[in-house]
Amino acid sequence: MGMIHNTDRLIHMNKATVVAFLKKNQDSRGIEHWQKLNKGELKSYGIGLTILRKYAKTIGRDAKLAKSLWNSNCYEMKIISILIDDPKTMTVEQAETQVEQLEGGYLVHVFSSCNAPLAKTPFVVELADEWIKSDDTVRRQCGYGLLYEISKSKKKNAPDEAYFLAHVAEIDKKRKQASTPILMSMAGSLMGIGMRTKKLNKEALKVARAIGPITHSESCDPFDVAKHLTSDYAKQKLGL
Template sequence: MKTIEEILSDLQSLADPEYISKMEYFGIKGGQALGIKNAVLKPYAKEIGRNQELANELWNQPMHECKHLAILLAEPKLFTEEIAEKWTRECYSWDLVDGIGMKIIPQTDFAYRKVDEWSTREPEYEKRMAFATMVGLSLKGAKQPDEKIRLFFPIIEREAWDERNFVKKAVNWALRQIGKRNSSLNKEAIQVAERIKAQGSKAARWIATDALRELKSDKAQARLHK
């Protein structure tokens, strides 16, 4: 197994300073970025293999890519609620939130409870974690029953007022993802979007209008009725 020192050395050799400006363009800021593309980081993570102890060490490093590598190496069965809270509190960028919420939390036994908790948090990225986790749970690969996914609709509707960029985009994302899961949930998501639109706030109108555009589109409907 590679040591943390060996990994840090490897990451330095994979660094591409020119890619840092592209990361910033997509709103990935904070931390000490090395400029390593996901297409490079993922194969490297596969070589190392899952290891929660190593993931914990990497998360505590200041480099942005160390935290991404930590997400890729995390073992869901060993990813405790305490670790989930620590990582969530320490997120400073949307891509870290989405990586944790989509790839790790849905595989834990506390995912649904944390969605409910995080959805009412004040910090922007902690709140986003709730909706990123919804997206992860809503993917077909997560094999979650529709009955459990429907539990997210009241939360989405309740939190559609939040105008903060990384929250409202995540609320919209979760609503669209659920609505693309199957025809039944598509109809329900459209109804939820219509109610959100009627709330009248600027954030709610944006969330609903954008979601309805995709959920009602010919492309989405054709795929659902295949």
């Protein structure tokens, strides 16, 4: 049965079957919304991120398929590519190439946070630190997204408290000059850092309160990191 199962997977989990899935689940309202907001070259089937995440889980890690899907002009294929890529085979060179090709929708967010495969690579800390210092807006956004992921790490070799305190101080220094997209990314990393220890919560909360709620979309509530860092969940987790 195992051989049959593996053969079945090889038959079904390829670019053609991904396209078939996308066509079957395309959403006309989503397509219309995409066309209003995005003027790039990528086309879209209008499918929501939740559906794409569930589908990606049925595929699992597949670096070869990820590469094939990335080299397409379809937004959903690129999202799935990011989600199924294999941290064990990813390289800095690949990350640097892909970050240059991110455009539209949630690609930046999925590429650098939300348990992104890139965040599970052995070079993630060095890459995050480098991108945060970059003059390139997308790299900086991704750098802070990766910092958020790093802040969740429970590995023994995870950065120490001093590392995160230094980043909090740097965010405080640069927040006033930051554009809204960068400020959102900064705030996201503060949210992760502030949930790590009592001391980090205290320092991250100071900066979060200085930033205040961030209005980033007419259709969404302002992003208020201070509210998250003082929530009942935060108090219970950290013993505040």
